[in-house]
Amino acid sequence: MRPGKSSRPRTRTRPQHADAVDGFVIAVDRGRYQCVLAGAERGVVGAELPTVTAMRARELGRKSVVVGDRVSLVGDTSGAEGALARIVRIAERRSVLRRTADDDETTAEGRLERVVVANADQLVIVSALADPPPRTGFIDRCLVAAYDADVEPLLCLTKADLAGPEEVLGYYTELELPYVLNRPDSDLGALRALLGGRVSVLVGHSGVGKSTLVNRLVPDALRAVGVVSAIGRGRHTSTSAVALRLPPVPGVDTDPGWIIDTPGIRSFGLAHVSADSLLHGFPDLVEGTVDCPPNCQHTADEAACGLDAWVAAGKADPRRLASYRRLLASRAGEGDSRGESDQRGPGEGDRRGPDE
Ligand SMILES: Nc1nc2c(ncn2[C@@H]2O[C@H](COP(=O)(O)OP(=O)(O)OP(=O)(O)O)[C@@H](O)[C@H]2O)c(=O)[nH]1
Ligand SMILES: [Zn+2]
Structure with a gap:
């Protein structure tokens, strides 16, 4: 069932895993990862898409493996019933x-x-x-x-x-x-x-x-x-x-x-997104912030925020500004309610947060 096993060196500490094969993670379930081998991923036409079950190698440390990850696999990559491969590397992610x-x-x-x-x-x-x-x-x-x-x-x-x-x-x-x-x-x-x-x-x-x-x-x-x-x-x-x-x-x-x-995913978290990055989701508002004071949080209680004038002048839909500000507020809430470290570091205590 495991071709070549006996002829392969069995050192567990091979540094480079030169024999690793590339895979694409298609599902994660309780510490087991389903991967499609590169090549099969593109070439297979029709029903059969062979998958390899893998676990994380200890050397990955605390790095997580998620669906969409491109990984390197060693061990039994035959995909046979009961076969278990190991994920030894995760390629740099182009998006998250x-x-x-x-x-x-x-x-x-x-x-x-x-x-x-x-x-x-x-x-x-x-x-x-x-x-x-x-x-x-x-x-x-x-x-x-x-x-x-x-x-x-x-x-x-x-x-x-x-x-x-x-x-x-x-x-x-x-x-x-x-x-x-x-x-x-x-x-x-x-x-x-x-x-x-x-x-x-x-x-x-x-x-x-x-x-x-x-x-x-x-x-x-x-x-x-x-x-x-x-x-x-x-x-x-x-x-x-x-x-x-x-x-x-x-x-x-x-x-x-x-x-x-993404059946279990209701939405995407924005707690890690800065106020300025959040604005990138609203390209119609970006230009309205050029006259904002430094460090403007663009919230409704920022008296000098340029966005109010921008919308008043008819340059953008007021509903868009309202939506942006709702997201600003909810994003702060996400961090607070879950005890997640939010965007305001302790050194910024004298500056008011976006939702206060
Ligand atoms: N009129 C109409 N009804 C649709 C259309 N697409 C889906 N539906 C109906 O909308 C209802 C919900 O569809 P689902 O595909 O179950 O919706 P879902 O987004 O997967 O929702 P969950 O299963 O709860 O996650 C079903 O009764 C579908 O038949 C459409 O294009 N037009
Ligand atoms: Zn502003």
Whole structure:
């Protein structure tokens, strides 16, 4: 079952792991990591996507491994039943998305690990146009998380058969936000094209039609092979993010991409995002801050904040400023309520915080 085992040197302290193979982490469940070997990841067409189960090598120390991580694997990477490989290296992450403080406090993994997804290229913000009505506050929060993580946002507006997109799109006119409209009978071609060649994270509130969309994008059969049989093994899994391989588009030779579904993630945390970075989620407001006093927190109680005049002059939608300030306040709350170290260091005690 384990080719070459007897002929290999069995030193446990090989410094470099020259024989390590590259893998892509698609699911995490109770200290076990499901990885797809590089190569298989791109090349496999059809149902079978072989996965390797791995655990963390002790040498990783306290470094976490999350879905989307590119890792180096040693040991038994055959993927055979019962085989266990070891993750010995985590490649530098090109992006990191963190969850909010209140998500998934019930598991040890959830409490310890705030990073949910690494190396995403795109954040697909799924929002219904009706039933439930769109929540721009949620979309704004996701946009901030995306810009902060250097992940491209894509607005996916579902239930377009129930309501038009004009109001939502009107709110975002200044942003030139890429978007797709979805209805039960719509052709997914445009969306698939935007997902091609990338790792895209899907996020959305309950009821917006995210599962419906994921089911249409990735047929059940593919998922059963890719993840359920690999980690489910008949028991309930506590996984909070799962990468799913998109099926190849007939007649198209390019990489169809991956989607990462985030069933347990209600939103993304912004406690680590500075007030100025938060502003990057509101490019329509940025210019309005050029005349702000130094260290302006841009909150409503900053008497000299330039944003009030900017909005009063009709340069931006007042709802956008209100949304920005709500996020500023909630971000401070996230840090406070969970005892997380917030942005204001002890040395800054004489400066008032954003929400006080
Ligand atoms: N009219 C309409 N209904 C839809 C559409 N997409 C999904 N639905 C319905 O909306 C409801 C919620 O869809 P789900 O896919 O379960 O929503 P979800 O976002 O996954 O929500 P959770 O399962 O709670 O996480 C279901 O009754 C779907 O049939 C759509 O495009 N148009
Ligand atoms: Zn200001």
